[in-house]
Amino acid sequence: MNxxxxxxxxxxxxRDDDAAVAILRDLVSIPSVTGDEEAAARWAxxxxxxxxxxxxxDVFAPNRANTWATWGTDTESASGGLLFLGHLDTVHVRGWTEHWAGTERESPYGAPIIDGAVWGRGVADCKGGIAVLIAALRQLHRSGLAPVKPVTxxxxxxxxxxxxxxxTSEGIKRAIAVADRMPIRADLAIYGEPTTMQVYTSHMGFFITDIVLTGKSAYFGRPELGVDALRAADEVLRALWAHDEDLRTRAADPLIGTPSLLVTGVTGGGSVAVPGECRLSIIRKLTPDEDLSAARDELEAVxxxxxxxxxxxxxxxxxxxxxxxxxxxxxxxxxxxEPVRMLQQIVKRHLPDRGDIDxxxxxxxxxxxxxxxxxxTVYLAPGDISHCHTFDEHMNVDEYLAAVSVYLQFIVDYCGVRDLGHPSGTAPHHTSANPGREG
Incomplete structure (x- = not known):
């Protein structure tokens, strides 16, 4: 629509750039480590x-809540429209203050602007995406317009x-469970995970495996009486690394790459004795052609x-x-x-070097x-995942403001708008095209 x-x-x-940036900084200032999201939900x-x-x-457990909102001409019966999502929780802030002690970044919730970027825990993952949507909706409201198709x-x-x-995704499981009273209807969903404003149409699968190897502890002077779990762990580790090498030779997905396996933790021993137990942790990356159950069976055989x-x-x-x-x-x-292609074109209009499928x-x-x-569902938001979960998490302000314009234009172009001040309650300025659903 033009x-x-x-x-x-x-x-x-x-448009109010200062107000948009203030929304982001305010949200970052609210602690919301996983398990303590209610305050951020109420703020949103x-x-x-x-x-x-x-x-x-929707408070579904102590200190745990989701926020649901919808806007459109007839949100009770309208079909189609857009869904925007983001997760309110962040990873922990342990070590942040010590790492940045004596600097402007010392508080993980201070949200200082340094060299054109907002710093703080969760600013990119994924409070940035949430703030972008809120800023876009508030700008649309200030303009005296409202969407025709629903925006959720x-x-x-x-x-x-x-x-x-x-x-374990209890929030989205809860949202789906109560969708009868908090409806979720859309032709396309945009999840505000950081993508540097590229359009992510796919992502890997995964599972985490905790492995416990149990032998028998024995005094170090009589090792023949024990069963060495650490020696077994060495055998398993070698086999796991060989399995990873094999996985990386398998067919690659054009965007996701090859499957892989990473050993993420090893604990065992610690006393002057034959180690009676050793624990390993791994994470397995899966491509779209793989099945989790089959990959699990293969791993356990290895x-x-x-x-x-x-x-x-x-x-x-x-x-x-x-x-x-x-x-x-x-x-x-x-x-x-078609809605994905429309979104991609809008991103490139505002950020010519972004909007690529990835x-x-x-x-x-x-x-x-x-x-x-x-x-x-696609993923699209400002921010770089490579520094999320680290002490360097930050959000470029210019990229963030461009994202507000992208979200706003996509809402206007896809959902259409009506004039809030029109005497009849409707306006002629709305889209009539229906891009249809994905086949």
Missing amino acids: LSDELVARVNAA ADQLRGVVSAVEV ALFVADEESGEEGSG IRGAISDPRVTVSTSYPASRDHELGGTPHVTDPEF AGPYWSEGPFLRRDLGIP
Whole structure:
């Protein structure tokens, strides 16, 4: 849709860069490490009240909540539209203050602007994407316009891993479970994970495996009485690394690359005795052609085949269940799907060197939306994943402001707009084209 010059002028006149940056900094200032998201959820709801048609904070456990909001001409019956998501939780801040002691960055929640970037925990992963949407909706409201097709915002808890007893996507599972009273309808979902404003249409699958090797401890002077679990661990480690080498020779996905395996932790021994137990942790990357259950079976065969001493027992567990009992499935949305192509064109209009189709070097929650709600999902937001979860997490202000313009234009072009001041309650300025659904 091409807006009239008058409407373009109204939207542009409502732009407020200072207010948009303040939204980002305010959100970063609210601690929301996984397990403690309620305050951030309530803040997000407050930003949208008086702007959108309906807002609700859904507290589903102590200190844990999602925010749901929708805006459109007839949000009770309208179909299509857009869904924007982001996760409210961040990884921990342990060590941040010590690392930046005596500098402007000392507080992980201070959100200082340094050399054109906002610094702080979660600023890119993924409070930036949430703030972009809030800023875009507020600008649209200031312009006196509203979307015709519905725009839904869903900000969820519990996406990040790392905190004990959390990080299993309880937030989005809850949102899907209560979708009868907080409806989620859209032709396309945009998840605000950092992509440096490239359009990620796919991402890897994964599972985490904890391995426990059990032998028998014995006094170091009589090692023949023990069963050395650490020696077994050496055999397993060698086999795992060989398995990784084999995986990397297999067929590569054009965007995601080859499957792989990484050993992430080893603990064992520690006393003056034959080690009776050793624990290993691994993470397995899967491509879209792979099945999690089959990959699990292959891994367990590698582990058991490596142990030469039959007295060593082995157990495996899979602690990171997401949309699959073992972990998270790979995700693919057709890059030729018309709304995706429209989005890509809009990104390139504002950022000519961005908007390319790519894959996320991470797993996120798009598979839930496709499996449970039938909504194709892409990832698009400012920020660079390479410095997320580190002491260098920051967000370039210019990229962030460009993202606000991208989100806003996509909402206007895809959903159409009506004039809030039009006497009849509707306006002639709206899209009539229906790009359809992904085949």
